[in-house]
Amino acid sequence: MLETDKLTKQFKDTIAVDDVSLVLKRGESVGLLGPNGAGKSTAIAMISTLMKPSSGDVRLNGKSVLKKPDDMRRVLGVVPQKIALYEELSAYENLKFFGRLYGLSGNKLEQRIEYVLELVGLADRKKELVKNYSGGMQRRVNLAAAMMHEPEVLIMDEPTVGIDPQSRNHLLETIRKLNRDEGMTVLYTSHYMEEVEKLCDRVYIMDHGKVIAEGTKEELKAILSDQETVLIEFDQNYPELFKKLSEIEGVQHSTIEEQSLKLIIPRGTRMLAALFHEAERYGAQVINVNVQTPTLEDVFLRLTGRKLRD
Amino acid sequence: MKAVFLLQWRRFYRKPMLVLAMFGLTVIFVSVTAAGGQSGPQMTPVYADESMSELQAQRWLERLNGGDQFQFELMAESEARSYVAEGDVSQAVNLLETDYRLLVGREDPARFALDSFLRRIYSEELRLENAEQTTPGIRADMESSLADPALTLTVESLQGEDSFQYNGQLQLLFGMTLFFVIYTIMFSLVRIVDEKRTGTWSRMIISPVRKWQMYLGHLGYSFLIGFSQITLIFLLFRFAFGFELGERFWLLIAIAACYTFSIVALGLLIISLITKPQQLGAVIPIVATGMAMVGGAFWPIELVTNEILLAVSKALPITYGLQALTSVAVYGNGVQAVAMPLLLLLGFGSICLAIAIRLMEWRSAS
Known part of the structure; x- marks a missing residue:
């Protein structure tokens, strides 16, 4: 339905997006994963016809949208990273305006406003000014505004940044409902791995402007199929012990998180004896040892050498 | 365009203080200061x-x-x-x-x-x-010849270059009205910058609304709010305060429309050059006060003798606005006398508008 072909954007000496090719099939939910500065927002700006690419193409149903963006604009709903609303107006007034932009009027406009307000759970507070809403409620109106014209494709640029867990869950549930129940095609960008794991069928991983991996969640995790993750929790942080453990033969990658140590090791490696031996030598108390199957976070770590939220 | 235009009025309804303050300041300033003056000879x-x-x-x-x-x-x-x-x-x-x-x-x-x-x-x-x-x-x-002239010659100047007549009340009314409306118009245009900052501008760009419609919605609102302010003030001082505004009130309104257009265009040009709302907060008062001082809003331009200031005043729309208003209300001149200043106002506005929109588009493309 929607595809990009070798999309590139260069700002003076910086290449923000480099040769990115994505495909979104109708009804699919696709994640675009990457740390801050990976080029996700720039890619989205080009896909949504907001920014012209330096080279490459964006196609909707096989037709390029770069010269004639109208078709794309009619079917596309974009939820920006910023709260792009008029805060001195109410949610109802904001939605009325965004509906009018797409030619809605009269009863149809009113019905659509009611529907999207119900969808985001703000029907009973529609008359309140947006500036008086919590961050989570503002995010929900941000989504509702993109839904006013019944878009076929919904692009979301980190829509859950800075909101409380309750609003985040509500938002994720809404998106899941739109995708599964209404068949809406979704492109979801985030640096929250668990959101992408929860929502998306397929994932593109971006770093430094390039797509470095793509596939279903299972396909990506298979990259680490011969490995496992060992999470060891201690009673406190032992920098020297952690360094020593990271150097044990077979450890491919290690991450320190406060008083925990995460090690990626080849599947079947026998290292527990060495672990407890070293812990005893340093007088450290092991509280918990957990052997996990790899997550997308681990995949990202393996591919880029850094964490998503670095 | 209609949606963008109506939105601005909704936002005005929610936040009317700036416009009301400018309207109120003009009324207070003119009524209090003019109370000491008279329209007749002192x-x-x-x-x-x-x-x-x-x-x-x-x-x-x-x-x-x-x-x-x-x-x-x-x-x-x-x-x-x-x-x-x-x-x-x-x-x-x-x-x-x-x-x-x-x-x-x-x-x-x-x-x-x-x-x-x-x-x-x-x-x-x-x-x-x-x-x-x-x-x-x-x-x-x-004296007898003057009492019983052989023929009567009426002299009317096309350019309104009559000998200088000073009417303190009208000088104050026109000067302050044209001065304060600059603030109303320019601060209403700051919304464009604000929309770009908050992201609502981008939201509009990726909708089916065309860019020219977005600009027209904003400019139309700014024009109407500025024009309404001038018209209401003229009406108020004519009917409530009894100011003598001459016999061609409609011409004063036409001049107000041309002046408003030129200030809307100038405002857009400033916004295209300076894109940060904080900087605009400082630049707009400087531009408004500077224009008012040099253009003759605070004292008649006829009193200025400095050649440089006079040359600068020729590039300012407020000079032509005041010249045209005074020509009609004080000297009783008609359309012919104000045709040139009006054309200059429209020309100035058109040039500013063209440069501003090109500059804005160039910036957003780069």
Whole structure:
């Protein structure tokens, strides 16, 4: 339905997006994963016809949208990273305006406003000014505004940044409902791995402007199929012990998180004896040892050498 | 475009304070300040030099009161000085036999008009006295000829270049109205910058609405809010405060429309050059006050003698706005007299608009 072909954007000496090719099939939910500065927002700006690419193409149903963006604009709903609303107006007034932009009027406009307000759970507070809403409620109106014209494709640029867990869950549930129940095609960008794991069928991983991996969640995790993750929790942080453990033969990658140590090791490696031996030598108390199957976070770590939220 | 235009009015409904403040400031400033002024001629104390006889002084007084621009009152020097010292009048005139002196208490734009008037009357009178020495009876002949002219010639200036007439009330009304409306218009245009900052502008770009429709929605609102402010103030001062705005009120409204257009365009140009709302908060007052000072909103441009300032004033829309309004309301001129300033306002606006939109688009593309 929607595809990009070798999309590139260069700002003076910086290449923000480099040769990115994505495909979104109708009804699919696709994640675009990457740390801050990976080029996700720039890619989205080009896909949504907001920014012209330096080279490459964006196609909707096989037709390029770069010269004639109208078709794309009619079917596309974009939820920006910023709260792009008029805060001195109410949610109802904001939605009325965004509906009018797409030619809605009269009863149809009113019905659509009611529907999207119900969808985001703000029907009973529609008359309140947006500036008086919590961050989570503002995010929900941000989504509702993109839904006013019944878009076929919904692009979301980190829509859950800075909101409380309750609003985040509500938002994720809404998106899941739109995708599964209404068949809406979704492109979801985030640096929250668990959101992408929860929502998306397929994932593109971006770093430094390039797509470095793509596939279903299972396909990506298979990259680490011969490995496992060992999470060891201690009673406190032992920098020297952690360094020593990271150097044990077979450890491919290690991450320190406060008083925990995460090690990626080849599947079947026998290292527990060495672990407890070293812990005893340093007088450290092991509280918990957990052997996990790899997550997308681990995949990202393996591919880029850094964490998503670095 | 309609959606963007209607949105601005909804936002005005929610946040009307800025516009109301500018409207209120104009009304308060003009009504309070103009209360001290009069639309008719102000009394100017006159005292005669010791060398003059009372008869000579009376003759000069009659001559000076022959016009309706000033009203002179003969009194003792001490009384005239007291008027000036207490600030009841700005200046008094000391009559000499063949000359005059002005006793100035405070700077007043009317001084220049008074000086110009006295110079003209003295020069006419002295020339006549000289002519009487060679041709006795010439004064009587001239007076009878003036009373019963062979033909009547009406002179009307196309450019409104009549001799300078100062009307303090209207100078204040026009100056302050055109000055404060700059704030209303330019701060309403700051919304474009604000929309770009918050991301609602991008949301509109990726909707089916065209960019020119987005601009037109904003500019249309700014124009209408500025134009309404000027019109309402003129109506208020004409009907509630009884200001004499001349017989061609409709022409004043047409001038207001052209001026508003030029300020909307200038505002957009400034916004295209300076993109940060914080910087605009500083730049707009500087531009508005600077334009008002040089363009003649605070005092008549006719009083400015500095060649550089006069040259700069030619590039400012407020100069032409004030010139056109004064021409119609004070001098009673018609469309022909204000055609040139109006064309200049429209031309200025069109050029600013074209540059501003190109600049904005170029910035967003890069």
